Each structure stands twice: as structure tokens, then as C-alpha cells.
Amino acid sequence: MANERILLVLSNPEVRQIAEDQTLSPEGYQVSVATSCEEAERMAANTRPDIMVIGDQLEDGDHLELAAKILEQRPTMPVIVYSHLGTRTVPLEVVRLGVIDWLSPPLRSDRLLASVQRGLKRRKHWQDWLDIEARRQTGPLLQRLDELEALAQVGQSVTAHLDIDRVLKNALEAAVSLTGAEEGSILLYDEDTSDLYMRAALNFQDEFVSTFRLETEDSLAGEVFHSGEPKVINEQTPQKIKTAYLVHSLIYVPLKAHGESIGVLGVDNRESGRGFEDRHVTLLSAIADYAAIAIENANLYSHTEVERSKLERILRQIQDGVIVLDASGQPTLINRAARKALELGEADFSNWHYSRVFTHEGLIDVIEGKNEDPYRVELELAGGRTYNANVTEIPDIGRVVTLHDITYLKELDRVKSDFVTAVSHDLRSPLTAILGYVELITRAGEVNQQQSMFIDRVQTSVKNITDLINDLLDLGRIEVGLDENIERVPLASIIGYSMDGIKHLADQKGQDLSVNASGEVPAVVGNPIQLRQMLDNILGNAVKYTPNGGTITLRTGQEDGQVYLQIVDTGPGIPQESQARIFDKFYRANNVPEEIQGTGLGLAIVQSIVENHRGRIWVDSKVGEGSTFTVVLPVTE
Incomplete structure (x- = not known):
């Protein structure tokens, strides 16, 4: 029994009874009835009938115009027209509209039923044809969608998993499925043997995989590896790839990482003669790119894990x-x-x-x-x-x-300080005695020129040793934190006292000594004696090493909550290789003239004082152009 939906658009009740009750409903059709154009259009849109029967004499419109409108909206809808018009133009008109049949009064059940059955049969033919055409037109698109979905799954596998075996298996499954191949394999390059070995395989025997090796210089896979271009075999007769490995068809595409070949991806058919197409090469190339990324990620992860493990062992075993x-x-x-x-x-x-x-x-x-x-x-x-x-x-x-455990260094420093202090104190008394007796010699009577020269040398040597002892004691006190007389210090006064104290030495050498202050010099928090000693040492060195007639300038200014002091001289300069050690104890640059005396402790004392005041010091110098020592100290808030 039929189950199709039929929409009757009939205004005459007697005709509706014949069509619905006496003809169509008994045959099992689902019948709906409309009596006007407006109602017919609404029901056609809502109920989606399989066929329509449209009669004339509708109150709100022409039945042929309604048929034309319905067919315009649904060209495959079978429409039967029932009309009282008896002219010859009516059949021609309905044919032009695309109506499948025309019935004229009186309405006979057999004619109506036959016309409906013909219309439904034609509708089925149309539908079958449309389905075939749709499949023919959309089949390749659906196939491409399936291929893209498979590629997307491979890409997702690459990013979602670090298990290289799982990722490569997914890639091979996609490669075999999309190409219709019987087998798939991934060959990687062995740098030790220069061969290609089978890293992953699908549908190969395990023993074959474990022993598989191909030379890169005399094989199709090696040719693809070196050229970076795919190769395809489609032959009716089996082609030898390796002993006991014959194929009818095969595709090899390169695996590349950072532009360099690392292996080959392949699919083949050994039993069937089914060949491969160009699109299969494109698909395999895309899968090969994913596989190469997975291999590279796995190598990076493995390398990272090794390095992380090394670093962890180092950090756990290190003494610090x-x-x-x-x-x-x-x-x-x-x-x-x-x-x-x-x-x-x-x-x-x-x-x-x-x-x-x-x-x-x-x-x-x-x-x-x-x-x-x-x-x-x-x-x-x-x-x-x-x-x-x-x-x-x-x-x-x-x-x-x-x-960092500095217990041993602290103990060494304490022992050193005790030793220096003891030796310095023990040396002071005999040095004072020596100097006193030397002065008495000149008072005891006249001395000749040679004796006077010897006395001067003794006095100079005693003075140098005394200066060294004083510097050692000063440095020791600063390093252990003695003389911590901290107060607000007007730095401008310290600069003035230091410049006044050094001026006579600069005048003796005809040097130009000046101060260049950028604005008011702010105060700092610190030890005024140590700050004065810091400036004295830097200015003293500048005067000592700058030749006669040279220039020494002290620049000062304030910036970002800090005060800076720059002592610029036109001395011989400090070699680049000496600048890194210029603040070390007892170090003197290798270009210092021998006749210029010094203990090698002055700048070490300066650095200790600056650091005790939470400051920084550095030097900029070029040989033959002079030196600039810069001191930066925090300003009093």
C-alpha cells in the first residue's frame, strides 16, 4: 500500500469527495486538502507533499498561476491540473508550465489514480537521477573530505602524543588507508652505516622489518632520499626492491626535517596490480611531513630528557x-x-x-x-x-x-688579617727606630755626598714600608667593618677638603686641577673619613701618574637618586688587559714607570670603601689618552 503524501487543492466539495474519499485515501495515500491559493502555498511549504492536484475555480486566484508558482519553487514536484477550460490552449499551457498531466471534468477515479501513479513514478525517477548525479558530483568532494579528515587526525596525533611509535603507526595506517595500499613503511637514515632501516611498518612480517636494510647509493629509496623527490612504480610485472621484496606498485616520498632528508615513507602493493595516482603522492607527501615532525619532536624530546637528566644529576651532586x-x-x-x-x-x-x-x-x-x-x-x-x-x-x-660555603675563606681572611696586623705592629717600632737613627746621623756631623745619598735611600725605603703598613691596616679595618662612623656627609665639603689637600702636589708638576659640578652636590650617608680617603687615593693616583703640565678634572652630578664622581686625567692610560685587575690588592699596571713608587693597595682600598657605601666604581681608559674613574653612591633621602 502506498504511503506518499498528496495535497489536493480543490474548491468543489463533490470533486474533493471523489478525489479523497473514493479514490486516494482507500489506496493508502496520505491526503491533505486546501481550498484556496493562500492555503495551498502554506500547506505545500509545511507538509512537503510528494504530489499536488490543483483544480480551477479557486476563490483567491488562478489555478494555473498557482501551479506555475509551485513549480518555480519546487521544480521536481509532480503537479496535476484539473480544469474546466476546454480550449486547446489549456494542455499546451500546462505543458509549458511543466505540469505532468491535465484532467478535465467529469473527474473519474480511474483516471485520477492512474495520473497520480504516473506522477509519483516520474518523481521517483527524478529523485533517483538526482541522487546519482549528486553522488557523481559530490563523490570526489566527499573523498577529499575523508582524506583531509585523515590528515587532520595524523596532525593531531603528532601534537597530542610524544610516543613516537604510536604516532608513526597512525601515520602509516592513514597512508595505507588513503592510498588503498597493502603495506606501508617508514625508512630512516642510519648515519653510522649510511643505510636506510625500517623504523616503522604496517602489514610486514616482524622478522622482515628487523632485518631490512637498503643501501642509499644503489636503491630506489636511496634515490628518493638523496634527490628529495617522490618516485612511483606502476607495473603489471613484479619489480624488485630487495631480495624477497617484489612489488607491482609503489610510492616512495622523502621525509625532511629543516630541509634535509632524514628518511623515506613508502606504500606498496605486492599481490594486486592496482596502481597509484598523482593524488596519492600528494597525500603521502603531507603524511610524510607530519611523520618527519613527529620524528624531529621525538629526537628533541629525547635529547632534552638526556640533558635534563644530566643537569639534574649535576645539580644534585654539586658541592654548592x-x-x-x-x-x-x-x-x-x-x-x-x-x-x-x-x-x-x-x-x-x-x-x-x-x-x-x-x-x-x-x-x-x-x-x-x-x-x-x-x-x-x-x-x-x-x-x-x-x-x-x-x-x-x-x-x-x-x-x-x-x-656557597665560604667558611674556609672567612677563616683564611681572619688569619691573614691577624697576620697583617701583627706584622704591621711589630714592624712599626723598628722602622721608627731606623728612621730616628738615620736622622741622628745628619746631626752628628757632616756627611759626604755619597753618605747623604745612602741616607736619602734609607729614608725613602722606610717611608714606603710605612705607607704600605698604613695601607694594610686601613684596608683591614675597612674589610672587617671597623670605623663604622655612619652619618650624613656633605659630599661637597669632602670634595673641597680633598682638592685642597692635593693641590700643592699638582702645582709642583704644573698640572691643571679643577672641579666641574653639574648642579648642587647632594649629601650621602657614610663614613666621612673613609669617603675622604677614597677621594684622596683616586686624586693622588691621578696627580702621581699624570705627566707635568697635564689636566685633572673632578666632575660631579646627580641622576636617578644617585650622585656620581668622575676623576678624569690625561695620564698614560691603563692597558685593556690590566683594567680587569686594577682594583686587586698589590696589582699595578704593566705600563707604570719604575720610578713612580706605590704599594698597589690604593685602589683596593677605594673599592672596599665604595662597596661599603653600597656604591659602584669602574674605570674607562685608553693607553695614551688618560683614564676616567667613576664612582656612584646613593643619595641621602
Whole structure:
């Protein structure tokens, strides 16, 4: 029994009864009825009938115009016209409209039923034809969509998984599926043997895969590897790739990373003679790109893991303590040395904030940047040991704290200081006696020229040794923090006193000594005696090493909450290789004339004073052009 939907557009009740009750409904058709054009259009849109029967004498419009409108909207809709018009033009008109049949009164059930069946049959033919055409037209598109979806899945696999075997298996499954091949393989280059080996395979026997090797110099795969261009075989007779490996058809495409070949992707048919098309080469090339990326990612990950493991072993075994904090302040690494120094044991602190892990206030303060030096502090830890703690900010990672045990160095420094102090004090008395007796010689009677020369040498040597002792004692006091008389110091006064004190020495050498101040010189917080000594030492060196008639200028100014002092001279300059050591104890540049005496401690004292005042000092110099020493100190708030 039929189940098609029929829409009757009939205004005459008697005709509707014949059509619906006596003819169509008994045959099992689903019949709907409209009596006007407006109702017919609405029901045609809503019920989507399979066929329409349109009669004349409609109250709100012409039945032929309604048919034309329906057919314009749905060209494949079978439309039957029932009309009282008896002229010969009616059949011609309905044919032009595309109506499939025309019925004239009186309406007979057999004619109506036959016309409906013909219309539904024609509709089915139209629908079947449209389906065939749609499949013919959209088939390649659907195939391309399937191919793109498969490629997308391979790409997603590359980015979602680090398991190289799984990714390569997915790539081969896609390659075999999309090309209709029987087998698939990925060959990689072995740098040690210069051969290609089978890294991954699909539908090959395991023993064949494990023993497979191809020379790159005498094989089709090697040709693809070296040329970087795909190769295709489509032959009716089997072609030899390797012993016991014969194929009817095959595609090899190169695997490339950073423009260099790393292997070959291949698919083949050994049993069937089905060949491959150009589009298969394109698909395989895309899959090969994904496979190459996966291999490169796996190599990078493996290399990263090896390096990470090495670094972790180094950090765990290194003698210095290392603490790594993430951006939220939670430890990601506390090595063995740091755990021992801080007495932390073997507990896991990975989800703790550092303020709960560490109890030493000095360590917490330097991590939080609360100290005068926000990145370094000396810590007295368990067992009386002293550690130098340094904090380094690492963008996007967090902070790294290193703990360097300086207990031995502190002890050496203490022993050195005690030794220098003892020796200096023990030497002062005999030196004073020597100098006194030398002066008495000149008072005891006349001395000849040679004796006078000897006396002068003795006095000069004693003075040099005395200066050295005084410098050693000064440096020792500064380094151990003695003379901590901290106050607000008017730096302009210090500059004036120092310039006045050195002026007579500059005048003796005919040197031009001047001050160039950029604005008012601000005050600083510090030890006035040490600051005066700092300036005296730098200016004294400038006068000492600048030749007669030279120029020495002290420039000063204020910038960004700091005051700077620049001592510029026209002396011989400092060689580049000596500038890195110019502040070391007892170091003198290699271009200093032998006749110019010095202890080699003046600039070491200067550096210690500057650092004690939270300042910085550096030198800019060129041989033959002079030197510029720059001191930067924080201004009093």
C-alpha cells in the first residue's frame, strides 16, 4: 500500500469527495486538502507533499498561476491540473508550465489514480537521477573530505602524543588507508652505516622489518632520499626492491626535517596490480611531513630528557647548595648540598611555599629582597659554617638561590688579617727606630755626598714600608667593618677638603686641577673619613701618574637618586688587559714607570670603601689618552 503524501487543492466539495474519499485515501495515500491559493502555498511549504492536484475555480486566484508558482519553487514536484477550460490552449499551457498531466471534468477515479501513479513514478525517477548525479558530483568532494579528515587526525596525533611509535603507526595506517595500499613503511637514515632501516611498518612480517636494510647509493629509496623527490612504480610485472621484496606498485616520498632528508615513507602493493595516482603522492607527501615532525619532536624530546637528566644529576651532586623556586614561590628543586646546609632532611617540599620550608630569617629576607643588597647575603648556618647566598631572578621560571660555603675563606681572611696586623705592629717600632737613627746621623756631623745619598735611600725605603703598613691596616679595618662612623656627609665639603689637600702636589708638576659640578652636590650617608680617603687615593693616583703640565678634572652630578664622581686625567692610560685587575690588592699596571713608587693597595682600598657605601666604581681608559674613574653612591633621602 502506498504511503506518499498528496495535497489536493480543490474548491468543489463533490470533486474533493471523489478525489479523497473514493479514490486516494482507500489506496493508502496520505491526503491533505486546501481550498484556496493562500492555503495551498502554506500547506505545500509545511507538509512537503510528494504530489499536488490543483483544480480551477479557486476563490483567491488562478489555478494555473498557482501551479506555475509551485513549480518555480519546487521544480521536481509532480503537479496535476484539473480544469474546466476546454480550449486547446489549456494542455499546451500546462505543458509549458511543466505540469505532468491535465484532467478535465467529469473527474473519474480511474483516471485520477492512474495520473497520480504516473506522477509519483516520474518523481521517483527524478529523485533517483538526482541522487546519482549528486553522488557523481559530490563523490570526489566527499573523498577529499575523508582524506583531509585523515590528515587532520595524523596532525593531531603528532601534537597530542610524544610516543613516537604510536604516532608513526597512525601515520602509516592513514597512508595505507588513503592510498588503498597493502603495506606501508617508514625508512630512516642510519648515519653510522649510511643505510636506510625500517623504523616503522604496517602489514610486514616482524622478522622482515628487523632485518631490512637498503643501501642509499644503489636503491630506489636511496634515490628518493638523496634527490628529495617522490618516485612511483606502476607495473603489471613484479619489480624488485630487495631480495624477497617484489612489488607491482609503489610510492616512495622523502621525509625532511629543516630541509634535509632524514628518511623515506613508502606504500606498496605486492599481490594486486592496482596502481597509484598523482593524488596519492600528494597525500603521502603531507603524511610524510607530519611523520618527519613527529620524528624531529621525538629526537628533541629525547635529547632534552638526556640533558635534563644530566643537569639534574649535576645539580644534585654539586658541592654548592642550589634551590629553585617557581613563580609562585614553591621549591621545584632543593639539591643535596642545600638540604644538608639548611638541615631539611629528605622531605618532599614541592607543594610548599618557601616561607614554610625555610626557617632562617636571613635566607627568607634575601629571597624577598629585603636586604640592602637585595640579591646577596652571608648566612651563619648550622655548625658555625658561613654561606654566601645569591638570588637570581629567571623570567617565566622563578628564582634560583645558590649557597656557597665560604667558611674556609672567612677563616683564611681572619688569619691573614691577624697576620697583617701583627706584622704591621711589630714592624712599626723598628722602622721608627731606623728612621730616628738615620736622622741622628745628619746631626752628628757632616756627611759626604755619597753618605747623604745612602741616607736619602734609607729614608725613602722606610717611608714606603710605612705607607704600605698604613695601607694594610686601613684596608683591614675597612674589610672587617671597623670605623663604622655612619652619618650624613656633605659630599661637597669632602670634595673641597680633598682638592685642597692635593693641590700643592699638582702645582709642583704644573698640572691643571679643577672641579666641574653639574648642579648642587647632594649629601650621602657614610663614613666621612673613609669617603675622604677614597677621594684622596683616586686624586693622588691621578696627580702621581699624570705627566707635568697635564689636566685633572673632578666632575660631579646627580641622576636617578644617585650622585656620581668622575676623576678624569690625561695620564698614560691603563692597558685593556690590566683594567680587569686594577682594583686587586698589590696589582699595578704593566705600563707604570719604575720610578713612580706605590704599594698597589690604593685602589683596593677605594673599592672596599665604595662597596661599603653600597656604591659602584669602574674605570674607562685608553693607553695614551688618560683614564676616567667613576664612582656612584646613593643619595641621602
